[in-house]
Amino acid sequence: MPSGQEVHFSGPRTIFQERRLPETATLAGYGALTDAYGLSVPLPRKLSATGNHHRIVEDDAWRILTPRHAPSADLDGHLTFALKYEGLDLAVLTRLFAATGPDAIAEIVRNKPTGSYARRIWFLYEWLTGSRLDLPDAKGGRYVPVVDPDQQFATEGENAPRYRVKNNLPGTKDFCPLVFRTRRLEEFIAMDLPGRARAVIADIPRDLLARTAAFLLLKDSRSSYAIEGERPPQDRIQRWGRAIGEAGRQPLDRDELLRLQRMVIGDARFIKLGFRDEGGFVGGHDRETRMPLPDHISARHEDLPSLTDGMIAFDQGASRHSDPVVSAAILAFGFVYIHPFEDGNGRLHRYLIHHVLAERGFNPPGMVFPVSAAILERIDEYRMVLESYSARLLPLIEWEPTEKFNVRVLNDTGDFYRFFDATPHAEFLYSCVQKTIEEDLPSETAFLHGYDAFRARIENIVEMPERTIDLLFRFLRQNGGTLSRRVRTNEFEALTDDEAARIEHAYEESFGSDG
Structure with missing residues (x-):
């Protein structure tokens, strides 16, 4: 005007x-x-x-x-x-x-x-x-x-x-999303979830705690790929799990983001690694014309240097002086809206959650809360949270299709990715962290404790290798604590009726009637 x-x-x-x-x-x-x-x-x-x-x-x-x-x-x-x-x-x-x-x-x-x-x-x-x-x-x-x-x-x-x-702005003019102090967020903060996590693990034997941590780490890695609809080989899941386990140890900069993208992608023969040098979007294509049908349009590649510098400055500055979960939500969801890479953005977005929480000492040392698993269980709510901003953003972006069936943004949109209201994202992330601490962590610990008791009881009934005990456990779990007729006449036909009854009783003693 x-x-x-x-x-x-x-x-x-x-x-x-x-x-x-x-x-x-x-x-x-x-x-x-x-x-x-x-x-x-x-x-x-x-x-x-x-x-x-x-x-x-x-x-x-x-x-x-x-x-x-x-x-x-x-x-x-x-x-x-x-x-x-x-x-x-x-x-x-x-x-x-x-x-x-x-x-x-x-x-x-x-x-x-x-x-x-x-x-x-x-x-x-x-x-x-x-x-x-x-x-x-x-x-x-x-x-x-x-x-x-x-x-x-x-x-x-x-x-x-x-x-x-x-x-007292929590960022720079290159990247400064804001979060309102809602009643829900204040209630989450008052829960002292880090204190609750320490209380859960306080009396857990060290070896059991280590196994719990390893399982939760693998669970998070597997879930992060599942959110993207991918089922990679086990070695890639384990490799990414190790990366998550090291989150927070390295300062965030461009080289670190590039290193993490290479770890996420694995086979990059058909994917261009590094920061985008063209447009990007999330969505599909028209089946006949191949024209883009965006659900979300990424930041212009021309804006990526300043936006990336803004995220790095936020991570190294303001994020260390505000609530850890709120800071993690700002950085992680800001990253996924910007979408700086051709591929790997979603998993890196969730990695950044672990990065901030670990760097701030929110989770106990050596312990990773399986936030991706909690997100996977609430995938519809997760998508609604993402759309809470992208749906308001999309109509304001002027774009045209490219010859490669990508999008080319025609107007200045950089400020829309620097500044947004991350309140719904912080509330959602806090609910996921709460679940991992109050449900996943004690549940997995209890399971491993029960499994150890089950294995010890089986060894007192019949001698068998550990992998066979594990197979026996799986059959019992699948069938509500009893050995099916098929299992008794095939894999475990050598068991006597008395041994089978004692094994079923051992399972109930270890895991309860609900198994």
Whole structure:
């Protein structure tokens, strides 16, 4: 929008961009700014408006506030409302500042030179655009955080004297997704899941703990491939499992990402390794024309250097000063949206979860929580979480098919991958981590303890090699703790009736009636 052009904020309405409001209300904050300035940007997951009634109405998509919350119908009013009630949406702000130009922002600051919201807006303009406004340094006003830590996760931050604000943004302008402090996340944090994990393993013998860790590691590796619909040979699963077991030991940089991609792919004869030098998308092709049918379009390859540097800076900086699971969600889901490689992105995305948790000491030493297995069990929810952003992003990307039936992005989309709301991703990841600690870890430990007891009991009944005991166990488990007629007349025909009965009793003693 040309600088100086008059901006009109609309009145009451019932629908905005295909979203139906719970009642007739007037847009406020980011919704009003997006509408008035014609911004092409993913809308916030929840928009705000002000209604005619003196009570707050809220659903998944809207928050309708009272008339007394209504901002002045201008840029300053709606920007202040957004920062006060909606938190920071850096993607919207980036596009908004490009539309307003510098003069409109400078005017807000000149009118309220000591105002806390004006100074935050001033900082955000210069931080996001890299342009300096024609303003002298702030002379008054107490230091205020750029991110309201009661609304969104932030770092401790450092003072920015020019604006008299504390820059506590959890990232750089190359990569800074944000997460809201929801009641659900606060409940997860209050659980002290690392403490629970330590309590689970506290009384487990060292050898049993080592076997539990090895099994969970292999389970996670196998599940990560299964999520991608792949069934690789066992040696590749074990090799990737070893890589996961070493997560967090090496700092994240471009060379490390390339090394991990080579480990994931294995046979690269038909796959181009390294960072993409063309477009990318997730989806299929039309069966007749071979034209792309994207469900998600990856970041432009031209934006990969800055986005990759931003992720690395986040990993080495802000991620170490916020909640570990929240940081893991930001890095891992940011990576998978960017999709920097031709192949291997999904498994590397899940590796990054382990990288952050291990680096932060969230899981006990030598123990890997099988997060991929938890994701696999909740695969539909996992896809919904991915689509919670990609579905809002896709309509804003202008693209054309290439001669190789790939996509070529035609508009500037880099900010959409730098800045997004990772709240659903953090909540989902926390639920998966909770499951691995409260269910998978004790369940696997109990199983191995029961199996050891079962094997000892069998050895007191009949002499047989370990692999035969394992086969016997598998048959019992498949048949609810009893040996079938087929098994008794084939693989274990040498057993007497008394031995078979004692073996079935040993299984029940070891695993209970539910086996």
